[in-house]
Structures are given as structure tokens and as C-alpha cells.
Amino acid sequence: MSKTLPVPLVGITSCLKAHEHSDFHCVQDKYVDAVVAGTGAVPVLIPAIGPALDIDALLARLDGVLITGSPSNVDPAHYGGPPP
Numbered sequence: 001m002s003k004t005l006p007v008p009l010v011g012i013t014s015c016l017k018a019h020e021h022s023d024f025h026c027v028q029d030k031y032v033d034a035v036v037a038g039t040g041a042v043p044v045l046i047p048a049i050g051p052a053l054d055i056d057a058l059l060a061r062l063d064g065v066l067i068t069g070s071p072s073n074v075d076p077a078h079y080g081g082p083p084p
Contacts, residue, residue: 008041008063015070016048031068039064 012035014025025047035043041063047053059065067074076082 009044010035010041010064011044011046011062012066013068014045014048031066
């Protein structure tokens with residue numbers, strides 16, 4: 001009897017976007033599709049909650065991370081860097 005390996009989990013960084021009277025954590029569908037088509041992994045949305053997120057604990061559970069490149073999550077100001 002063969003054992004099947006668990007499906008990998010790949011985190012995708014999200015953006016916080018305001019819409020009407022609520023904020024939403026979101027990511028473009030093309031990134032979700034890329035994870036599924038390119039790796040067969042289950043995409044996991046990483047909420048944009050800043051320091052409230054225990055990033056070390058999250059990374060220990062993920063098999064990979066896709067950083068989308070959105071200014072809301074890679075802007076140098078988030079890391080003490082100069083503006084672009």
C-alpha cells in the first residue's frame with residue numbers, strides 16, 4: 001500500500017483594500033491560478049495584518065510563499081527603507 005504525501009501549501013501575500021464600508025484581504029486570481037497550475041499546491045491567502053501575524057509560525061507550516069509584489073506588502077517603508 002503506497003502512502004500519499006500531503007498536498008503542499010503555498011502562501012500568497014494579500015493586500016488590504018477598502019470597498020464601500022468594509023476592508024477586504026485580497027489577491028488577484030492570476031496568483032492563485034499560478035500556484036495551482038504551476039505547483040499543484042493549495043494556495044493559502046496570507047492576511048495583511050502586519051505585526052499581528054506570527055510570520056515564523058506561519059512559515060513553518062507553509063511549503064512555499066508567493067510574494068505578489070504589490071506596494072502594500074513590499075513597499076520599502078515597511079522595512080525602514082527609502083521611498084521608491
